[in-house]
Amino acid sequence: MAMAESDPNVAGTIPRALAGRRFGDRAFKWFTLLMALTVFVLIVLIGCELADGSHLALRQFGWRFLVSSEWDPVSEQFGALPFVFGTLVSSAIGLIIAVPLSIATAVYLTELAPQWLRQPLTIFIELLAAVPSVILGLWGIFVMVPWLRVHLFPWLKGAFGFLPLFQGPIYGLSMLAGGIIIAIMVLPIITSMSREILRSVPGLQREAAYALGATRWEVTRIAVLSYAKKGLFGAVILGLGRALGETMAVTMVIGNNTQIAASLFAPGNTLASAIANQFAEATGDVYLSALFELGLVLLGVTVLVNAFAQLILKTFAGPSVTPQN
Amino acid sequence: MPFTSNRTPAVPTPASAATPAAPATASPALTIRNLTVSFGTNKVLKGVSLDIAARAVTAIIGPSGCGKSTFLRALNRLHELVPEARMEGDIRLFGEDIYGAAVEPVVVRRRVGMVFQKSNPFPTMSIADNVTVGLRLNGLRNRTLLAERTEQSLRMAALWDEVKDRLNAPAISLSGGQQQRLCIARALAVKPEVLLMDEPASALDPLATAKIEDLILELKRDFTIVIVTHNMQQAARISDLTAFFYLGELIEYNTTTKIFTNPAKKQTEDYVTGRFG
Numbered sequence: 001m002a003m004a005e006s007d008p009n010v011a012g013t014i015p016r017a018l019a020g021r022r023f024g025d026r027a028f029k030w031f032t033l034l035m036a037l038t039v040f041v042l043i044v045l046i047g048c049e050l051a052d053g054s055h056l057a058l059r060q061f062g063w064r065f066l067v068s069s070e071w072d073p074v075s076e077q078f079g080a081l082p083f084v085f086g087t088l089v090s091s092a093i094g095l096i097i098a099v100p101l102s103i104a105t106a107v108y109l110t111e112l113a114p115q116w117l118r119q120p121l122t123i124f125i126e127l128l129a130a131v132p133s134v135i136l137g138l139w140g141i142f143v144m145v146p147w148l149r150v151h152l153f154p155w156l157k158g159a160f161g162f163l164p165l166f167q168g169p170i171y172g173l174s175m176l177a178g179g180i181i182i183a184i185m186v187l188p189i190i191t192s193m194s195r196e197i198l199r200s201v202p203g204l205q206r207e208a209a210y211a212l213g214a215t216r217w218e219v220t221r222i223a224v225l226s227y228a229k230k231g232l233f234g235a236v237i238l239g240l241g242r243a244l245g246e247t248m249a250v251t252m253v254i255g256n257n258t259q260i261a262a263s264l265f266a267p268g269n270t271l272a273s274a275i276a277n278q279f280a281e282a283t284g285d286v287y288l289s290a291l292f293e294l295g296l297v298l299l300g301v302t303v304l305v306n307a308f309a310q311l312i313l314k315t316f317a318g319p320s321v322t323p324q325n
Numbered sequence: 326m327p328f329t330s331n332r333t334p335a336v337p338t339p340a341s342a343a344t345p346a347a348p349a350t351a352s353p354a355l356t357i358r359n360l361t362v363s364f365g366t367n368k369v370l371k372g373v374s375l376d377i378a379a380r381a382v383t384a385i386i387g388p389s390g391c392g393k394s395t396f397l398r399a400l401n402r403l404h405e406l407v408p409e410a411r412m413e414g415d416i417r418l419f420g421e422d423i424y425g426a427a428v429e430p431v432v433v434r435r436r437v438g439m440v441f442q443k444s445n446p447f448p449t450m451s452i453a454d455n456v457t458v459g460l461r462l463n464g465l466r467n468r469t470l471l472a473e474r475t476e477q478s479l480r481m482a483a484l485w486d487e488v489k490d491r492l493n494a495p496a497i498s499l500s501g502g503q504q505q506r507l508c509i510a511r512a513l514a515v516k517p518e519v520l521l522m523d524e525p526a527s528a529l530d531p532l533a534t535a536k537i538e539d540l541i542l543e544l545k546r547d548f549t550i551v552i553v554t555h556n557m558q559q560a561a562r563i564s565d566l567t568a569f570f571y572l573g574e575l576i577e578y579n580t581t582t583k584i585f586t587n588p589a590k591k592q593t594e595d596y597v598t599g600r601f602g
Contacts, residue, residue: 115408208445208508210403212459212515213435222458226449 047299053292056285065293071258073282078290080297082258086175086268087301090250091243093179093264098187099236105187106194111220122195129188137252140181145172145253148180153265168263171255176264178254182246186239193235194228201227230313237309244302247272271298352419354379354519354549355400360414362395364407369395371573372414377519382541382550384564384581386557388596391570393553397521400551401437402430418518435463438517442524444504446496446511453492455507459515474514481547482510483540502533509540513548520544522552526559538563557597561585569593 051058057065057078068079105125109118149172160166201224209223225232247270255267256277271294282288353376362370370392377383385393398404399412402423416423423433446455456475457465465471475492479485484506488499496507505525512520522541526534541550541563554560560567560581567584569577569592577584577593588594 202445204441204443204445205447207403207406207439207441208447208511209458210406211401211434211439211441212462212511213431213433214462215431218462222447222450222462226447229449 047296050292050296050299054289054296056289057293058289060286061290061293065290066297069260073278073284073287076284076286078286078293080271080294082260083269083271083274083294084297084301085260086178086254087244087270087272087298089175089264090178090182090254090268090270091240093176094182094186094243094246095236095240097180097183098190098239101183102187102190102235102239103194103232105191106198107220107224109191109195110198111224112216122192125188125191128184129192133185133246133248134252136181136184137249140177140249140253144180145177148172148174148177157265164262165264168261168265170265171267173253173255173267174265175254175261175268178250178268178270179264181249181253182243185246185249186243189242190235190239193238194232197228197231197235198224200231233309233313237306237313240305240309241302244305245272245298247276251276271295271301352379353377354419355551356415356417356420357400358415360396360399360416361412362392362399362404363411365409369573370399373570373573373575375568375575375578377549377551378566379549380545380547381565382545382552382563383566383568384560385551385553385568385570386555386560386596387570387576389555390572392573393570394523396570397439397523397551397553400519400521401434401439403434403439405430435459435515436517437519437521438512438515439521439523440505440509440512440525443528444501444508446499446504446507448495448497450496451493452488452496452499452507455496456510456514459511463515478510478514479507481513481544482506483536483543484510500533502529502536505529505533505537506540509537513544517548519549519551522550524553524555527555534559557585557599569596571596 061068061078065078065080066084067081068077069081070077070079071082072078109121113121149170153170153172153174153176156166157170205223205227206219209219214222250270251273254269254273256269256273257267258269258274259266261268275291275294275298278287278291282291355377357376358374360370360373361368373392373396385396387393395404400416400423404410404412412424418433418436422428423437447458450458453472453475456478457471460471460474465474476485476489479488484503487503488494488507491498496504499507505528509520509525526537529537538559541552544550545565552560552564564581567579567581568575569584569588569590571592577588577590579589583589584593585597588597594600
């Protein structure tokens with residue numbers, strides 16, 4: 001009897017075994033669906049909580065909150081514009097610095113570096129991602145900012161002072177310092193993502209270019225980068241997501257001055273650092289609610305920027321490439 | 326991957342050392358003498374010598390792992406992309422040493438084109454751009470000239486009629502067989518002196534294969550073709566000369582008729598009649 005049950009070749013036992021396996025299949029499907037839904041539910045919940053927390057400010061300021069640049073806890077007047085501005089500008093600076101560096105590093109790691117150097121370099125880059133934000137911030141305050149104040153900023157002012165971006169007094173703590181810290185933080189993310197993407201380019205693509213008599217740079221350009229451009233764009237977007245929400249290190253070097261200034265030498269503030277900095281001191285209900293609304297705006301900005309990036313990707317990146325191997 | 330040719334100077338050998346009696350050709354496109362290629366400690370080719378006749382199809386046959394593909398890749402120095410590849414011996418393209426100290430692999434590859442086992446068009450480029458990419462790398466910018474060469478190359482690759490109305494469509498919108506002919510057009514556009522084909526039809530259906538074979542027969546009027554194939558019937562159908570490789574050595578090299586009807590070596594006979602391999 002026991003033997004008959006365990007032997008799948010005995011006709012009578014097959015339907016039962018199969019029924020068990022079908023159940024397993026269905027359970028597996030439902031379980032994974034549930035897990036996937038959790039993510040969705042979490043995001044909706046966070047959105048709802050933020051909206052709930054900010055209802056006071058929402059009611060009091062309405063749409064003016066987004067366009068007002070006044071942030072005065074004493075008279076309880078709140079507007080998010082300087083923070084939105086600071087978030088977007090510091091992230092933009094971060095990406096402008098980090099993207100060329102990251103992609104060049106990834107190209108070196110996958111296309112040019114000698115085999116023995118690839119692994120150690122990759123590990124170093126991943127270590128950079130593991131440096132806690134607050135430690136990077138401390139380094140920023142004590143090493144980077146003084147160096148920027150004494151060396152880089154005066155030089156920029158001398159060379160590009162005719163641009164409004166590089167005018168005005170130099171404090172050190174500034175929008176530009178915040179952007180540079182962001183660049184350092186997103187560099188390892190974009191680099192390791194780009195490296196994975198470049199590695200997934202089939203060797204056959206490279207050989208096709210080599211066989212046409214392409215030089216190494218030409219192979220990289222026509223066979224590797226153009227094949228991978230969509231994926232690389234995705235890597236940049238991932239870095240942008242990180243840049244928008246980056247809090248600790250940025251707060252420590254950006255100066256936390258709530259203003260909109262053309263000069264990158266002027267201190268600024270971001271949505272994330274305003275929340276982190278001011279939560280403890282937010283005494284009034286409206287003040288607290290305004291901080292909640294900053295969180296809501298940050299979520300909104302992140303979603304919008306990502307959606308916009310997806311749109312660019314769909315419109316300009318050309319036909320999608322499915323890996324051939 | 327460095328391009329330094331890890332090459333030790335060839336030991337000068339008298340012509341008589343080219344033992345496996347090569348069929349006499351007036352002026353061969355390629356003369357290969359004592360070619361030995363190894364990857365690390367793995368010797369893949371062991372002292373191969375043969376002449377490749379100009380404007381003819383030479384088929385390279387042999388069981389998997391016999392060094393056919395490596396042989397082909399040594400002819401345009403593509404094997405150098407493997408970091409620990411080493412090459413010894415002497416290969417001359419119309420008399421010129423392609424491993425000479427002053428010779429750039431890039432230049433060799435422009436003269437010796439290649440078509441691969443799997444079609445590999447550049448997926449982000451249009452059909453026309455795929456054809457002209459080699460010319461554009463060479464610095465050709467003139468639009469009329471590029472358009473001319475596009476049509477000419479696509480006609481040579483027997484693809485023009487199928488794609489002339491959608492030259493700007495992405496290359497990956499073509500079928501597998503069309504993509505492979507596009508790759509042939511891409512290789513032909515730079516007017517190579519020799520065209521290497523590494524099992525160009527092995528991933529295609531019989532109809533597409535027949536088209537490629539017809540094409541090869543057309544192309545040999547203008548080009549020297551070396552083709553690696555696993556398909557005995559294909560080798561018999563399209564090649565003028567056949568070389569049989571086994572375990573990194575050239576066993577027999579003769580006219581295709583001779584190899585398939587009256588081979589000199591027992592191993593060759595066993596292989597072409599399907600007794601092993």
